Amino acid sequence: MDIWFHPSKELDLILKKVAKTAGIDGDFQPQIRTADPRFGDFQANGVLPYAKQAKTNPRAIAEKIVEALKNSPEYDSELIEASIAGPGFINFSLKPKFLNAWLAKYKGEAELKSASSQFFNGKKMIIDYPSPNTAKQMHVGHLRPMVIGEAVKRLLKFCGANIETDNHVGDWGTNFGILIYGIKSENYKLDASNENSLEELEQMYKRGSALAKASEEAANAAREELVKLQNGDPENVALWNEINKVSVSAFDRMYERMSITIDHTLGESFYRDKVGRIYDELTETKIAEEDQGALVVFHRDHERFNKQPFIVRKSDGASNYASTDLATLLYRVENFKAEEVVYVTDGRQQDHFQQLFLTAKKWFDAKGYKLPDLRHVWFGTILGEDGKAIKTKSGEPVRLKALLDEAVARAKAVVKEKNPDIDEVEADKIAETVGVSAIKYADLSQNRTGDYMFSWDKLLAFDGNTAPYLLYAIARMHSIFRKASISPDADFASDASILETEQEIALARKLLSLPYIFELTLSELRPHFLCTYLFELAGIFSGFYNANKVIVDDKAVMARRLMLCSRTMRVLEAGLRLLGIEPLEKM
Ligand code: ARG
Numbered sequence: 383m384d385i386w387f388h389p390s391k392e393l394d395l396i397l398k399k400v401a402k403t404a405g406i407d408g409d410f411q412p413q414i415r416t417a418d419p420r421f422g423d424f425q426a427n428g429v430l431p432y433a434k435q436a437k438t439n440p441r442a443i444a445e446k447i448v449e450a451l452k453n454s455p456e457y458d459s460e461l462i463e464a465s466i467a468g469p470g471f472i473n474f475s476l477k478p479k480f481l482n483a484w485l486a487k488y489k490g491e492a493e494l495k496s497a498s499s500q501f502f503n504g505k506k507m508i509i510d511y512p513s514p515n516t517a518k519q520m521h522v523g524h525l526r527p528m529v530i531g532e533a534v535k536r537l538l539k540f541c542g543a544n545i546e547t548d549n550h551v552g553d554w555g556t557n558f559g560i561l562i563y564g565i566k567s568e569n570y571k572l573d574a575s576n577e578n579s580l581e582e583l584e585q586m587y588k589r590g591s592a593l594a595k596a597s598e599e600a601a602n603a604a605r606e607e608l609v610k611l612q613n614g615d616p617e618n619v620a621l622w623n624e625i626n627k628v629s630v631s632a633f634d635r636m637y638e639r640m641s642i643t644i645d646h647t648l649g650e651s652f653y654r655d656k657v658g659r660i661y662d663e664l665t666e667t668k669i670a671e672e673d674q675g676a677l678v679v680f681h682r683d684h685e686r687f688n689k690q691p692f693i694v695r696k697s698d699g700a701s702n703y704a705s706t707d708l709a710t711l712l713y714r715v716e717n718f719k720a721e722e723v724v725y726v727t728d729g730r731q732q733d734h735f736q737q738l739f740l741t742a743k744k745w746f747d748a749k750g751y752k753l754p755d756l757r758h759v760w761f762g763t764i765l766g767e768d769g770k771a772i773k774t775k776s777g778e779p780v781r782l783k784a785l786l787d788e789a790v791a792r793a794k795a796v797v798k799e800k801n802p803d804i805d806e807v808e809a810d811k812i813a814e815t816v817g818v819s820a821i822k823y824a825d826l827s828q829n830r831t832g833d834y835m836f837s838w839d840k841l842l843a844f845d846g847n848t849a850p851y852l853l854y855a856i857a858r859m860h861s862i863f864r865k866a867s868i869s870p871d872a873d874f875a876s877d878a879s880i881l882e883t884e885q886e887i888a889l890a891r892k893l894l895s896l897p898y899i900f901e902l903t904l905s906e907l908r909p910h911f912l913c914t915y916l917f918e919l920a921g922i923f924s925g926f927y928n929a930n931k932v933i934v935d936d937k938a939v940m941a942r943r944l945m946l947c948s949r950t951m952r953v954l955e956a957g958l959r960l961l962g963i964e965p966l967e968k969m
Contacts, residue, residue: 383458385483387497388897390414390424393474396456397426397447404450406432406443416898421467422475423891429470440470448472478881481890482942485949486875491956498900499542507545508714509535511726512642515552516629516649517561517587519580520636521779522772523728526761529825531726532642532962533909534759538724540960541900546645546718550710551633553626553649557587559608562621563600564590566607572624580632583625636782640818641962648710656709657701660694664708667748669741670694679741692737707738708745715754722755724907729760729831759907762833764825772836790817792842796850797969812969816842816850819963823849826961827913847917849963852954855920857969859951863944866933870952874945879938881946885926889946892922893953909961916957923950 386392397412413428429447433440444466451457451464461480465473476484488494511531514524531547538545564586565572573579593600611618630647637644661677664670670679675697681687694705714720725735735758746753766772774780794813798804804812824841827848828834844850863870881887896915903911932943955965 383456383461385461385480385487387484387488387500388901389476389894390416390898391901393424393426396454397428397451397472400450400454400456401447403454404446406446407436409435416895417473419888419891422463422465422473424474425467426472426474429472433470441466444470444472476891476894478887478890481881481887481894482875482878484894485890485945486878489875489949490871490952491959494896494953494956495540498540498897501900501904502538502542502544504542504544505721506719507538507543507722507724508548508718508720509538509545509724509726510548510550511535512637513550513552513727514633515555516626517557517580517583518629519584520633520782522764522782522785523779524636524782525764525785525821526728526825526830527726528637528640528642529822529962530759530761530830530909532640533822533826533960534724534726534907536960536962537900537903537907537909537912540956541904543722547643548714548718549644549647549649551626551630551647551649553629554651554654556608558611558622558625559604559606560590560594561587561625562607562611562618563594563604565621565625567603572621572628574624574627574631577632577635579628583628639786640822641964648713650703650706653706653709653713654701656713657695657705660705660708660712663749664694664741664745667745669744669748679737679744681737681740684740687733687737687740690733692741694741703734704738704741707734708741711738711742711754711756712751715751720754722757724757724759726759726761729762732758732760735760757907759830761830765833765835767835767837769835786818786821789821789838789842790814792838793817793820793850796842796844800969812966815964815966816853816969819849819853819958822962823852823913826909827917829910830908847913849958852916852920852958853963853966854969855923856951856954856958856965857967859923859947859954860967862932862947866944868944870948872944872948874941874948877938878942878945881942883930885922885929886942886946889922889926889950892919893946893949896953912957912960916954919950919957920954923947 394412394414397414398410401410402408410432411428412426414424414426417423417425429440429444433443448464448466452459457464461477461483463475463477467473488497509531512524512527514520535545535547561583564570568586570582570586572583590604594604595601607618611622626649661670664679665677670677673691676693677695678691678693680691692704693702694708696702711723714723727735739756742756743753764772772780790813793816794809797809797812797816820841824836825834840846841848842850844854860870881890899912899915903909926946930943932940932947934940934943958965
C-alpha cells in the first residue's frame, strides 16, 4: 500500500470504496474521527447510524467492511491495524512502521507542499487585503488585515491554490476635496520619498476638515476642489495622483517590514468607469430598483436586508463602496478568471459583504455568469489593557510604525538579557524578527472573529503560545545539529530503526496530524488552529527530548531520533513561514 499523506482522509475514501465491494450501498459515511490514543489513531463512527437506517446489525456490517478492507490492495497489516470495538465502531492504528515511512517520505517543506497541493489543486483565487485607504497613515487598525491576509494567502498557496493578491486600496472619495483644498491653501509640496509626508498629509486633512466645519467658505472651496477632481481638472488630478503616490510608498515600506507581498493594486478609482455596466445590468435584470432617487437592491427574502437595502448608486448619482465592489468582482472574474475571492476585513463590514454576495448571486445567475466562491474572512478588534479599542493616551489610534518599533525595542532588551555578549548588529537583527513576529503571532494565535487584548508581556514571553517561544524552540533544534556537526537534512531515514518509545511515537503521531491541521485551518481560514498545533508540537518535542537521549552510540536509534528532531524542526519552520514569520537558526 501507499503511505498516505493525510491518513484520515485516505481512510475515508478507502472505506467508502471497500464498503461498496462488500455490498453496502452508497450512503454509508465512514465518519472518521481522531481516536482516543489508547485505542488507536482513528475511529470510524459511521457504521452505527448506517445500520440503524438500514435496520441491520451494526456489528455484522462492521465485520463485512473490515474484511473487505483487509482484502483490498490498499491495506497492509504491517502498516496499519483495523479492529472492531463495541457495537460496531472500527478502530485504526498506524503501526510504527507506517510512522517511520511517513517521516521518511515527508522530509521537509518541499515534500509537504507538494503533497498539500491536493487541497486546492490549482484553483484560481484572488485574495483582497490589506486594502487600506490612502492619505492616512497606517495605524494599529491596519495590523489585522495585513497579518491575517498574508497568513491566509500563504496557507492557500501552500495548499495548492493559484492565488494572487489584489490590494483594493480606497483611493477615491469625498476626503480628496478637503485634502486638495488643504494642500493648495498651505502651498504644501508633496514628496513620496519623504518618510513623514503621509503624516503631514494626515495633519493637513485634520486642519482642512476643521476649517471646513468652521467656515462655510472653506467648506464650499473644498467641495469645489472635489467637483474639479471628479471632472478631470488636470491640476487636481495631478495632486490626487501625488497624494496616492505618497500613500503607496509609505504603505510599501510597511509591507516590506511586515514581509507582505502584493501582486496587484487596483484601487477603487480603477472602477470609476466600470460601474455603469453594473447599474445597467442590475436594472435590466430587475435586481435593483429606484428608491428615492437612489438605485438599491432589496433582498426581500432576507430577514434583515428586506428593510435595509444595498445602495448601489447614491441619490446624487455617485457610485459608492457597493457599486465599486460589484464592478471589482466582475473584473476579477473576467480578467483574473477567479474561481474564488477571499476578502479580509474588519467584522464591521459583515453586512456589506453579505449583501454583496447575495446581490452577486442573483446578478450572476440572471446573466448566466459563473459565480466564484466568495468568502469574507473577518476579524474582531484589538483591545487595550482597559478592554476598549486600543488608543494612545491622547485618544489617537496607535501608529503602526510606533507599535512595531516598540516591539523591536522591547525584544532587543530581552535578547540582550538572554545573551549579554551578543554584538549590536546581531542583536538588532534578531530583535527585528522577534519583535515583529511576536506582534504577528499574538494576532494569529487568537480566533480571528474574537476581539483580543494586546499585552506586551504576553506577546513577548518566552513561555506560552508565543512567537518567541517557537522561535527559540527552533533555534535550539538547530543547535542540536550544530553541536553534533550533523546536517539536519542528512538522510536519517535509511539508517533509522523503527520508532519505539512512548515519546517517539507521540511525537511522530503529532507530526502526522499536520495534514489534518491544514484541513481544519483551511475549512474556515482560521490560522489560530495552525498556531495551536505548532505550540503543542513544540511541547511534545520537549517531552521527547527530555526523555530520549538523541546523541547515543546505537547508530540506528540515533538516526531515528535525529529524524524526529529534523522533521519537527522543519514542520515548525514551515508552519511559522506560513504565518508570515521567518524563523531564525540562532537566537
Ligand atoms: N478600504 C476598505 C477599508 O479600509 C477595505 C476594502 C476591502 N475590500 C473590498 N473589496 N471591499 O475599510
